[in-house]
Amino acid sequence: MYEKVKKIVKKIVPKGWVRGNTQTLRKIVAAxxxxxxxxxxxxxxxxxxxxxxxxxxxxxxxxxSLPRSRRLCSVMQSEVGIQNKAILHFSPPKSLSERIKKAGPLSYISADYSGEFPASEKIDITSIDKSDESFDLIICFHVLEHVLDDEQAMRELHRITKKGGLCLIQTPFKEGNTYEDASIILPEERRIHFGQEDHVRIYSVQDLMKKLIAAGFNVVERIFEANEGNRMGFSNNETILFAYKK
Ligand SMILES: [Zn+2]
Known part of the structure; x- marks a missing residue:
């Protein structure tokens, strides 16, 4: 129902107007x-x-917010910590970005490459214009499945993470092996094969972990379940990779 109404609104209302009035529209929906x-x-x-x-x-x-952002927010608040951390956040949803900033990190940089997310800097994840060991915490959710040279991106993430620092990483996952085919380049074909027009692969957890380890990280797979009643609207069986720099 919500998506049908959204499609209709998109058709009849100019895109620019919707962008400029997102907060107002959300208030109306929330009521x-x-x-x-x-x-x-x-x-x-x-x-x-x-x-x-x-x-x-x-x-x-x-x-x-989506369940993955609420889970990430919960994990950051309850066990990772935000205060006194230099944070780099790739492709940040606006509400999560604002929440993290309010929690008082040492510094917070939001990064976007495609122009899809409101961010403070445009950063190419395969060539990050930051010094070695700049960040205590890097959030890289639903980014690597868009990146052709993902191994270079992971090496860059490792380079700019401080010793003892952490990257929180998530992508869509599948069972078995990672599915990747460099000959599939048309957006419509990518949508059919990889689930979205700008995705270039679907990882398996094990393959992504192997690549992160090859880039230098110590990696722990964590699986989160919704608790009973699921008051906070989490997803079940949600994997987040905790990639630590030794
Ligand atoms: Zn909310």
Missing amino acids: FYTGSSYECGICHFQMSRFILLENGNKLCPKCG
């Missing part, structure tokens, strides 16, 4: 979901339910 059964861990909106997307993801009606 229909006000309640107390569920809560977004990013914007703290309390609601009767999350918006259920066609792919099964639960969207926050107020800030538009």
Whole structure:
């Protein structure tokens, strides 16, 4: 239902207007979901339910966060820590970016390459214009599956991570081996084969871990489950790779 309405709005309203009025539109949508059964861990909106997307993801009606952003926020707050950390965040969703900044990191740089996310800097992940060992924490969620030379990107991530620092990494995953085919370059074909028009592969967890280890990281696979009642709208069986620099 939500996606149908969104498609209709996209057709009849100019794109620029929607961008400029996102906050207002979200407030209108959120009014229909006000309640107390569920809560977004990013914007703290309390609601009767999350918006259920066609792919099964639960969207926050107020800030538009996805389950993976809420899980990441929870992990950062509960065990990784934000304060006193120099953070680099690739392709940051706006609400999560604002939440992290409010938590008082030592420094926070948001990075985007495609122009899709509001970010403070344009950074090519395969050639990062930052000094060695600049960051305590790097967030690289749903980025590497877009990058042709992903091994170079991982070497760059390792280079700019401080000793003892951490990269939090997630991509879409599949069972078996990574699926990759350099001859598939048309957007429509990439969508069919890799799930999205600008994806160039689908990793398996094991293959991505191997590449990160080859780049120099110590890697731990963590799998997160939603707790009972799932008040915060998490996904089940969600993998995050914790890549540590020795
Ligand atoms: Zn929210």
